[in-house]
Amino acid sequence: MSVSWVDRIKWTADGLVPVIAQEETTGVILMFAWMNKEAVKLTVETKVAIYWSRSKQKLWRKGEESGHTQKVKAIYLDCDDDVLLIQVEQIGGIACHTGRKSCFFNKLERDQWVVNAPIIKDPSEIYQ
Amino acid sequence: MSVSWVDRIKWTADGLVPVIAQEETTGVILMFAWMNKEAVKLTVETKVAIYWSRSKQKLWRKGEESGHTQKVKAIYLDCDDDVLLIQVEQIGGIACHTGRKSCFFNKLERDQWVVNAPIIKDPSEIYQ
Numbered sequence: 001m002s003v004s005w006v007d008r009i010k011w012t013a014d015g016l017v018p019v020i021a022q023e024e025t026t027g028v029i030l031m032f033a034w035m036n037k038e039a040v041k042l043t044v045e046t047k048v049a050i051y052w053s054r055s056k057q058k059l060w061r062k063g064e065e066s067g068h069t070q071k072v073k074a075i076y077l078d079c080d081d082d083v084l085l086i087q088v089e090q091i092g093g094i095a096c097h098t099g100r101k102s103c104f105f106n107k108l109e110r111d112q113w114v115v116n117a118p119i120i121k122d123p124s125e126i127y128q
Numbered sequence: 129m130s131v132s133w134v135d136r137i138k139w140t141a142d143g144l145v146p147v148i149a150q151e152e153t154t155g156v157i158l159m160f161a162w163m164n165k166e167a168v169k170l171t172v173e174t175k176v177a178i179y180w181s182r183s184k185q186k187l188w189r190k191g192e193e194s195g196h197t198q199k200v201k202a203i204y205l206d207c208d209d210d211v212l213l214i215q216v217e218q219i220g221g222i223a224c225h226t227g228r229k230s231c232f233f234n235k236l237e238r239d240q241w242v243v244n245a246p247i248i249k250d251p252s253e254i255y256q
Contacts, residue, residue, distance in 0.1 A: 027155020
């Protein structure tokens with residue numbers, strides 16, 4: 001299999017590319033994370049999102065503890081070849097470690113960040 | 129005016145925060161860019177997206193040449209306080225410097241990136 005498609009991606013100095021995960025059916029932005037080349041290739045091969053954890057410095061198989069995996073339906077590269085967008089089916093309907101659907105739940109209202117999305121499942125029940 | 133909301137944002141070592149721009153009415157992801165603290169504050173104050181250009185190392189008033197400004201309708205901060213999502217009205221319907229609506233127009237089909245969105249306006253007509 002040719003890997004020329006992966007070599008078109010422009011990586012940061014750390015060898016990473018930013019990734020936006022969007023729910024395919026609704027357009028909701030679920031989360032933002034990073035992949036290295038191995039993560040990108042594994043994501044494409046397995047059709048399940050696998051990120052690079054910058055804090056743990058290792059591959060992060062999204063959902064391996066929670067079961068909230070992301071089935072990858074489409075992958076886009078931006079005009080500068082340095083950002084990926086993946087459109088996914090979010091298993092369990094929860095992408096965020098707080099138990100919410102999306103990680104983007106703090107909305108700026110006047111001069112305050114206001115939580116505007118419910119906790120679907122308590123994190124203590126998700127991560128045991 | 130209190131600026132405590134802006135101080136909640138966690139910046140990179142370079143003093144930046146990644147920003148996802150999404151069309152408010154459709155959910156389409158238009159582009160990905162960066163802001164520094166000044167850009168975030170100006171964006172909130174003016175309700176028009178102002179980014180930080182990493183290549184030019186200066187404020188980037190999106191649309192100042194093209195007219196394709198972004199009216200900011202909502203701003204979200206993610207669960208880790210280090211990524212912003214702005215929901216916008218894209219004036220002119222074109223966010224990308226290639227003349228396309230979105231910067232994410234290269235779709236991975238098997239092992240190739242395939243352009244899957246039309247050029248709405250030729251860049252030579254946008255940037256004169």
